Every structure is written in C-alpha cells, then in structure tokens.
Amino acid sequence: MKRFLVAAGALVLAMSGAAHAASAVNLDAEPRTLIVTEGGSKTELSLAAGETVEFCSSGCFVTLPNGDREALTGDETVEISGGAARIK
Amino acid sequence: MLFSAVRRIAATLFIFTAVLVANAAAQDADLGKAPAGVVSDQQEVIASITARTDALQKKMEQSAEDDAGLVDIRLQLEQLSRDLLQSGVAFRPRLAEINARLEQLGKPPAEGQPPEPAVVTSEREKLNAEKTEINAVLGVAENLSIRIDRLISQITEIRRSLFQNLLTKRYQINFALGSEVADAFKTEMNDLYRTVSSWVRFVVSFKLKSMLAATFFALGAAAVIIIGGRRMFGRMFEPDGRVEEPSYLSRLSVAFWSTFMQSAALVVFLGVTYYLFAYFEVLRGDIGAMLWSLFYVIAIVFFVSRLGMAVLSPKLPKWRLIPVESGAARWLMLLITATALFTGLDYFLSSVYQVLGSPVALTVGEALTSTVVIGVLVILIGLVKPFVDEEGRPKPWPRLFRYIVLTLGGVTIAAALLGYIGLARFVSQQIVITGTILATMYIGFLSSQAINEEDAFIKTTVGRRIKRMFTLDDATLDQLGLVTSMVINLLVLTVGVPLILFTWGFQPGDMITWLYRIGSGFQIGSFTFSPAGLLSGVMVFAIGYFLTRWFQGWLDGSVMARSKVDAGVRNSIRLAVGYAGVAIAGLIAVSAAGIDLSNLALVAGALSLGIGFGLQNVVSNFVSGLILLAERPFKVGDWIVAGAVSGTVKKISVRATEIETFQRQSVILPNSDLINSAVGNWTHRNKLGRVEVPIGVAYGSDAKRVHQILLDIARGHPLVLKNPEPFVLFSAFADSSMNFEIRVFLADIGNSAFVQNDLRFAILEAFEREHIDIPFPQRSIRVVGDKQATPWPADDEQAEAEYAAMEQERLKKSGEETAKPKSRRRKPDPS
Numbered sequence: 001m002k003r004f005l006v007a008a009g010a011l012v013l014a015m016s017g018a019a020h021a022a023s024a025v026n027l028d029a030e031p032r033t034l035i036v037t038e039g040g041s042k043t044e045l046s047l048a049a050g051e052t053v054e055f056c057s058s059g060c061f062v063t064l065p066n067g068d069r070e071a072l073t074g075d076e077t078v079e080i081s082g083g084a085a086r087i088k
Numbered sequence: 089m090l091f092s093a094v095r096r097i098a099a100t101l102f103i104f105t106a107v108l109v110a111n112a113a114a115q116d117a118d119l120g121k122a123p124a125g126v127v128s129d130q131q132e133v134i135a136s137i138t139a140r141t142d143a144l145q146k147k148m149e150q151s152a153e154d155d156a157g158l159v160d161i162r163l164q165l166e167q168l169s170r171d172l173l174q175s176g177v178a179f180r181p182r183l184a185e186i187n188a189r190l191e192q193l194g195k196p197p198a199e200g201q202p203p204e205p206a207v208v209t210s211e212r213e214k215l216n217a218e219k220t221e222i223n224a225v226l227g228v229a230e231n232l233s234i235r236i237d238r239l240i241s242q243i244t245e246i247r248r249s250l251f252q253n254l255l256t257k258r259y260q261i262n263f264a265l266g267s268e269v270a271d272a273f274k275t276e277m278n279d280l281y282r283t284v285s286s287w288v289r290f291v292v293s294f295k296l297k298s299m300l301a302a303t304f305f306a307l308g309a310a311a312v313i314i315i316g317g318r319r320m321f322g323r324m325f326e327p328d329g330r331v332e333e334p335s336y337l338s339r340l341s342v343a344f345w346s347t348f349m350q351s352a353a354l355v356v357f358l359g360v361t362y363y364l365f366a367y368f369e370v371l372r373g374d375i376g377a378m379l380w381s382l383f384y385v386i387a388i389v390f391f392v393s394r395l396g397m398a399v400l401s402p403k404l405p406k407w408r409l410i411p412v413e414s415g416a417a418r419w420l421m422l423l424i425t426a427t428a429l430f431t432g433l434d435y436f437l438s439s440v441y442q443v444l445g446s447p448v449a450l451t452v453g454e455a456l457t458s459t460v461v462i463g464v465l466v467i468l469i470g471l472v473k474p475f476v477d478e479e480g481r482p483k484p485w486p487r488l489f490r491y492i493v494l495t496l497g498g499v500t501i502a503a504a505l506l507g508y509i510g511l512a513r514f515v516s517q518q519i520v521i522t523g524t525i526l527a528t529m530y531i532g533f534l535s536s537q538a539i540n541e542e543d544a545f546i547k548t549t550v551g552r553r554i555k556r557m558f559t560l561d562d563a564t565l566d567q568l569g570l571v572t573s574m575v576i577n578l579l580v581l582t583v584g585v586p587l588i589l590f591t592w593g594f595q596p597g598d599m600i601t602w603l604y605r606i607g608s609g610f611q612i613g614s615f616t617f618s619p620a621g622l623l624s625g626v627m628v629f630a631i632g633y634f635l636t637r638w639f640q641g642w643l644d645g646s647v648m649a650r651s652k653v654d655a656g657v658r659n660s661i662r663l664a665v666g667y668a669g670v671a672i673a674g675l676i677a678v679s680a681a682g683i684d685l686s687n688l689a690l691v692a693g694a695l696s697l698g699i700g701f702g703l704q705n706v707v708s709n710f711v712s713g714l715i716l717l718a719e720r721p722f723k724v725g726d727w728i729v730a731g732a733v734s735g736t737v738k739k740i741s742v743r744a745t746e747i748e749t750f751q752r753q754s755v756i757l758p759n760s761d762l763i764n765s766a767v768g769n770w771t772h773r774n775k776l777g778r779v780e781v782p783i784g785v786a787y788g789s790d791a792k793r794v795h796q797i798l799l800d801i802a803r804g805h806p807l808v809l810k811n812p813e814p815f816v817l818f819s820a821f822a823d824s825s826m827n828f829e830i831r832v833f834l835a836d837i838g839n840s841a842f843v844q845n846d847l848r849f850a851i852l853e854a855f856e857r858e859h860i861d862i863p864f865p866q867r868s869i870r871v872v873g874d875k876q877a878t879p880w881p882a883d884d885e886q887a888e889a890e891y892a893a894m895e896q897e898r899l900k901k902s903g904e905e906t907a908k909p910k911s912r913r914r915k916p917d918p919s
Contacts (some may be wrong), residue, residue: 084191
C-alpha cells in the first residue's frame with residue numbers, strides 16, 4: 001500500500017516535471033543546421049546525421065536549413081529530410 | 089418519460105450535427121480564401137502586438153522607479169510573447185499544405201530537359217511566392233519576439249538595480265532635524281485626518297447604503313466561515329482546558345485550525361469589504377491605497393498574534409507546542425505582537441506618506457524610528473530565557489537561534505542609525521514575514537514527526553475514520569501514517585520555500601522555469617543527471633511491477649485454475665512469469681530514466697571476472713533452480729530424500745528448496761545439490777511403496793508354518809495391496825534365528841508407519857498363539873568324551889624306587905638267560 005502511494009506520488013511529480021521540449025531529428029546523411037530564436041537570442045543548432053536533439057522547451061522560432069521559418073511551442077517533433085522539414 | 093427523453097436526445101443530436109455542418113461549411117469557405125486570409129490576419133495580429141509592445145516600452149521608461157509597475161509590465165510583455173508565438177503557429181497548416189503541394193509538383197526540370205507545362209510552372213511560382221511572403225512575416229514576428237525578450241530582461245535588470253539601490257542607499261541622518269521631523273509628522277497627521285474625514289462625509293452623504301450593504305455581506309461571509317468551520321471541525325478549534333495531557337497531535341491540530349480558521353475569516357472579511365467597496369465605488373483613489381495597506385497590516389498582525397497564541401498558549405500550559413515557561417510565554421507573546429504591530433505600522437505609514445506626498449525627511453525619520461524600535465524588540469526576544477534547565481534556573485534559547493536573532497536585531501538598528509534606511513526596513517520586514525513562514529513550516533515539520541511516531545496516526549480522528557471506511561488493520565494504518573508524514577514534509581517544503589522566495593522578490597514564473605530546468609536535467613561532468621528522468625524511470629518500474637503482479641494473479645486465478653494443470657506447474661509458471669515481468673520492467677525503466685549504460689560496460693567487464701568467481705555458486709543455484717522449475721523432478725508436497733535429509737518439499741524457489749523434515753525442521757537445500765547429486769523421491773509418479781518387516785524365529789520352529797502365518801497376516805491387512813502381491817521371504821539361516829521378511833506394497837507410502845505397527849502386533853499375537861519363539865542371540869556349548877582318567881602319582885622318589893625294583897626283577901629273569909655279568913646300564917636321556 002505504501003509502495004502504491006509512493007508510486008502515485010512519483011507519478012504526479014513526474015507528470016508535472018516531465019520535460020516537454022521540442023525535438024528535431026536529422027534523417028539525412030549529412031549534418032544540418034537549425035537557427036533557433038529563443039529567449040531573445042539566435043543560436044545555431046547543428047544536428048549530425050541521424051542525431052536527435054531536444055531544444056526549445058518554452059516556445060521559439062526556428063529557421064530551417066532550406067530557409068523556411070516555423071514557430072514552435074515546445075511539443076513538436078521536427079523531421080529534417082532532404083533539407084526540408086516536416087513538423088509532427 | 090422515455091419518449092420525451094428520446095425526443096430530447098434527438099433534438100440535441102440534430103442541433104449538434106447542424107452546428108458541425110455549418111462549421112465545416114464555414115471552414116470550406118475559409119479554405120477557399122485561406123492564402124490571403126492567413127497572411128493578412130496574422131499581419132494584423134502582429135501589427136497590434138507591435139503597437140502594444142511600443143506602448144509598454146514607453147511605460148517602462150516612465151515608471152523606472154516603480155517596482156510593482158515594472159512587474160506588471162513584465163507580465164504583460166510575457167503575455168504578448170505568448171500571443172506572438174501563437175500567431176506564428178497559425179501559419180503552420182498553410183505552410184504544410186504548400187510544402188506538400190510543392191513536393192507533389194516535383195522539382196523544376198533541369199537544363200536540357202523538356203520544359204514542363206506552363207500551368208505547373210505558374211503554380212509553383214505562386215506557391216513559392218506565398219511561402220516567401222509567409223517567411224517574411226515570420227521573420228518580422230521573430231524579430232519582434234527578440235525585442236520583447238530583450239525588454240523583459242531589461243526590466244529584470246532595472247528591478248535588480250532598484251533593489252540594490254534600496255539596500256545600499258544611504259541617507260544623511262541629521263539628528264538636529266529631529267524637531268523639524270516631529271513638526272512635519274504633525275502636519276501629515278492633520279492632512280490624513282482631513283482626507284479621511286472628508287471621505288467619510290462623502291460616503292455618509294452619498295454612499296451610505298452601499299457601504300452598509302458591503303459591510304453586511306462581508307460580515308456574513310466571515311460569519312459563514314467561522315460558524316461553518318466550528319460546525320465541521322468542532323473540537324479541533326479550541327483547546328479544552330479540562331483535558332489533562334493532550335497528545336502532541338491534538339495540540340498541533342488545535343493550533344493549526346484555530347490560527348487558520350480565524351485568520352481565514354478575517355482575511356475573507358477584509359477582502360470582501362475591500363472588493364465590495366471598490367465595486368460600489370465607495371473608494372476614492374488615495375483612500376483605496378491606504379485602506380488596502382491598512383487591511384494588509386491588520387491581517388498580518390492578526391495572523392502573527394494568533395500563531396503566537398497557538399504556539400505559546402500562555403494561559404493553558406498543557407497546550408503549548410514549545411515547552412517554554414509560562415512567564416516567558418507571556419513576555420514572548422507581548423514582544424512578538426509588538427514587533428508585528430510596529431512593522432505593520434511602519435508599512436502603513438509609508439504607504440500613507442506615499443499617497444499624501446510627504447517630505448523625504450519625514451519618511452526617513454519615520455522609517456528610522458520604527459526600524460530602531462523593531463530592532464530593539466527583536467533583541468529583547470533573543471534575550472528572553474524561555475526554557476528551564478534541570479535545576480529550575482531559566483535557560484536561554486539554543487545558541488544558534490539566539491545568535492541569529494540578536495544579530496538580526498543588531499543589524500537592523502545599526503543599519504538604521506547609519507542611514508541605510510532601505511536596508512533596515514527590508515531586514516525588519518523580512519524578519520517578521522520570513523519568521524512567520526519559518527515558524528509555520530517548523531510546526532508543519534513537528535506535526536509530521538508527531539504522526540510518524542508509532543501508533544500515533546491510528547489514534548487521531550482522521551486515522552480512525554479511514555480505518556472504518558476502508559477496514560484496514562493496524563500495521564497498514566501505521567504505514568499510512570508514515571506516508572502521510574512524508575507527504576506533509578513534502579507539502580511544507582513545496583509551499584514554504586517558494587513562499588519565502590516570493591517574499592524576497594523572486595517571481596513565480598522564474599521559480600517555475602528554474603524548477604523545469606532542474607527537473608529536465610543538468611550536466612555533471614559527462615553525466616546528464618535528470619531528476620525527471622529518474623522519477624519517470626521509477627514510475628515506469630512501479631507500473632511494470634504492479635502490472636506483472638496483476639498478470640500473475642490473473643493467470644493463476646483465472647486461466648490456470650480452470651485448466652487441469654497441477655499445482656506444481658502452476659507455481660513454476662507463476663514464478664517464471666513474475667521474474668520475466670520484473671526483468672522487463674527493470675530494463676524499460678532504465679532506458680526510460682535515460683541512463684546510458686554504455687559507460688559502465690568497460691567497468692562491468694573488468695568487474696565481471698571477479699564477480700563471476702564469487703557468484704559461481706549463486707549462479708549455479710539459480711540455473712539449477714530454473715532447471716528444477718522446468719524439469720520438475722519433484723514438486724511441492726513430495727517426500728524426497730536428498731543425501732541425509734528426508735522430508736516434504738515445501739517451497740521451490742530460485743536459489744534453494746525448502747524441505748520440512750518429519751521433525752518439523754525446515755531444511756533449506758541449495759538447488760545445485762539437488763541437481764548435481766542423486767535425489768530420491770518417494771512420491772514422484774505415484775505414492776506406491778514397499779514396506780519390509782524382518783522377523784526371526786527360533787530354530788526348531790516349523791518354518792513352513794511360520795511362512796504361512798506371516799503370509800496370512802500380510803494378506804489380511806486392509807491397506808496392503810493385492811497387486812503386487814504380498815511376499816514373505818525366508819531370507820537367512822542366521823546365527824541365532826531363522827530370518828523371514830514380510831514384503832508388502834502400499835498404495836500410499838505415507839501409511840507405512842501404521843501398517844508396520846499393525847503387522848508387528850499381528851505377528852506377536854500369532855506367534856504367542858502358536859507358541860513360536862522369537863529368540864535372543866544364542867550360543868550352544870557341547871562337551872565331548874566320558875572315561876575315568878588315572879590319577880597322577882603322589883610321591884616321585886617312591887615311584888622311582890618301585891620302578892627300580894621292578895626293573896631288577898625283570899633283569900634277574902632275563903639275567904639267567906645271559907651268562908655275562910651286566911654292568912649297571914645308564915638311564916637313557918630323558919628327551
């Protein structure tokens with residue numbers, strides 16, 4: 001019973017603290033760069049081939065390798081293939 | 089009734105579908121003009137956000153001194169940032185459409201390829217143009233978001249420097265100005281009196297009814313809380329003077345509820361009054377601010393005094409939460425209330441001066457006096473000797489606490505006197521507020537400790553209620569008490585610490601961001617340590633564990649109970665499923681926690697050699713256990729003989745098997761022994777077994793008769809099987825007896841003792857009846873030969889003389905025949 005309650009408590013905490021950040025997956029064979037604007041500054045985020053990176057936990061604007069811009073709120077997955085991106 | 093319900097449902101469905109259709113139609117219409125729609129809509133939105141940002145920036149520059157105003161502006165800017173993001177997200181569906189369509193159209197033909205139809209080219213150009221437009225708008229939005237974020241960080245900077253200035257600004261205290269300050273004070277008080285009286289006149293003439301109504305409602309709300317609380321919680325409210333030794337928990341609950349209820353009632357009264365006054369427009373601007381700070385001060389002072397009353401309980405010593413002496417308790421009560429009072433007064437007066445626009449010298453003078461007074465009061469609190477040592481002499485506070493309190497008081501006074509008024513005021517306010525919060529947290533911890541004590545939870549009302557509702561036993565309730573105390577500790581921390589940080593000026597938004605950042609993970613060296621990941625790993629494991637247990641139970645109870653599988657197999661499957669489930673849950677949990685095990689692989693490789701040697705036996709036992717589970721040479725309940733141990737198998741677990749001997753001793757055999765050496769199982773396939781009863785009969789008995797008797801006895805026993813037949817073996821001609829052996833087979837070898845007893849008694853009876861002897865060990869002695877023997881001569885010399893005489897006579901007879909004279913012959917050698 002105690003263990004059940006501890007588990008329930010951990011569940012609540014984990015839910016509240018669950019790191020929900022947007023993630024980007026590079027499905028190409030070469031590295032790609034995203035330009036992320038978050039918190040008042042632009043940073044470059046490079047993804048090696050096949051790498052998955054989490055970024056942007058609280059909303060940001062992102063410039064994709066082919067020049068497209070997107071606004072992300074932090075729950076999406078960006079798949080980059082052939083320079084173009086698909087947002088899920 | 090049914091018909092009307094059906095009609096209602098049908099109507100609702102109809103309306104629902106109508107709305108959906110209309111919506112869809114509208115959306116279709118929208119999609120038709122979407123391209124222009126989205127871009128221009130969002131452009132408008134972005135333009136409005138830009139305008140608002142400009143306005144806020146201007147406001148920011150104007151109120152560079154107003155901390156509260158800056159906080160407000162910052163909140164609005166954060167909201168704008170969120171709106172901007174939303175507007176950016178609005179483009180996403182359109183962009184996705186464009187990209188999909190472009191993909192469909194394919195790439196433009198390369199050099200030298202046949203040209204594509206003009207329609208395709210024109211569409212592609214149109215789409216690309218639109219995409220460029222969208223990108224441009226998003227670029228504008230991006231820049232705007234950068235600007236907003238910069239403004240927000242500017243505000244943080246400004247606030248930080250304001251705070252720093254507040255603490256480090258030094259006023260020149262000119263004590264010669266004392267009389268001037270006193271005069272200014274008198275003037276301001278007159279001013280205040282005039283303002284308040286004019287307001288009262290205004291209210292009485294125009295707004296009397298509204299004000300009375302507002303006060304009435306406020307009183308009503310407060311009364312509801314007090315009466316309702318008393319009704320619901322009753323005894324928990326007031327300390328009962330008659331109770332001799334109230335438990336710590338009841339003291340705590342009384343303290344908590346009385347403080348909470350009364351403060352809540354007062355806060356509600358004041359809040360409703362203020363709100364209703366504002367609603368009915370009874371308040372003028374300046375009166376409103378002053379009234380607000382007055383209410384705030386009243387609430388804080390009341391709360392602090394209630395808290396002190398509850399904790400120290402000067403009148404009822406038994407209900408005290410801290411064991412202070414009564415005299416000291418009264419003193420402390422007085423001092424604490426006075427401190428809170430003066431701090432509140434300082435705050436109220438400062439807001440009054442702000443509203444009335446009083447001269448700086450007055451504010452400085454007032455702040456100086458009040459902070460010095462507060463500092464003195466704090467020092468007095470530190471100097472109180474509240475406890476009593478073994479000999480009855482007053483003992484001061486614990487050293488650390490005393491030094492902290494004295495230092496704080498000293499710092500306040502020193503800062504005030506040196507001119508650092510801002511610092512002094514900040515410290516004095518924080519003493520009261522943080523002190524109150526810390527005291528409340530401390531009481532929270534004490535209460536969790538009190539619940540943690542054994543059996544304490546069971547005796548509380550809540551505990552009893554839970555016990556009745558869920559019918560739990562005491563041990564579970566005790567564990568529940570443990571959990572409750574942990575929960576209370578956690579609650580106290582999560583409420584208290586952010587509250588303290590908040591009063592120190594940190595914004596809730598900042599704290600939440602920190603929390604998220606810590607929660608999602610931080611780097612130590614090359615390890616990413618993520619509390620959220622760990623927690624999720626633990627949670628996943630817990631879920632997996634309970635799932636496995638449930639699955640096990642379901643499999644055992646529902647599936648296997650119905651099938652004809654026997655108990656041992658069921659047990660084996662249940663255990664195997666359990667182990668598999670826990671292993672899978674563990675693996676998933678480790679990966680969910682994000683723990684990267686590849687770093688450990690190298691270390692694990694080196695360790696595994698040593699561990700492998702050490703764990704040889706354990707692993708051998710474990711594998712043997714698995715083999716036992718699979719092969720099942722014996723099952724639970726069998727009677728086995730392993731080496732020298734004979735007993736019934738009670739439990740087969742993964743490392744060892746538990747056997748209970750017939751002396752009811754539990755012997756725990758490692759599984760490897762059971763696999764590596766011979767194990768006899770009396771009840772492996774069936775319970776059939778043979779019993780032998782050896783018996784010896786005396787020589788001289790009729791062997792055939794004995795054989796027949798024994799066979800009859802064997803056949804006559806009801807438990808003896810007829811197939812295989814009972815057999816009586818004439819086994820040996822032993823030294824003392826003729827040995828027979830009865831061999832019978834029993835259906836259940838467990839009955840062997842009974843059957844042996846019965847057979848032996850029957851044999852005894854039969855032998856007595858037939859006069860057959862069961863002999864002791866025997867020896868026969870036989871004497872051989874019966875002639876009388878010649879006795880030995882008694883006198884040797886006489887015998888020799890007689891012998892010589894005999895010899896002479898013989899020689900004389902033989903001498904007559906020979907003429908020669910004989911010399912005397914020598915006696916022959918004796919040997």
